[in-house]
Amino acid sequence: MVVAIHLSVSPELNALLEQLAVAGSCTKSEVLRKAIALYDVAFEAKLQKNRLGILDQNKQLLTEIVGL
Template structure:
């Protein structure tokens, strides 16, 4: 019996520009494209939960001022 987790495989159509960003992101985090997509989904979930709770999600300056708010439709 294998201890490998069951995985779902996904086909994904991306523009060449978005694919290049995906590859660049993978290099910058020292992972692969799947790692980037998994982390992006995790960040999206954080943003969704924040919205549901009436909170903001974004990028803060060192003094905690929200400089960029990421909004979810």
């Protein structure tokens, strides 16, 4: 079963969604589904007192994602 959700966004956010969809060869809905999945991972990490970050190829922390 699929549930439809009405979502109002700013023109800037809509443009970003469109850019991400084109770059990822997917739909804006798929971008939002992936964003929610990523948020879920980040939220679970926070609950487990872990941290979320971006590592380089040598596993050095480049960016820590905070504030989620």
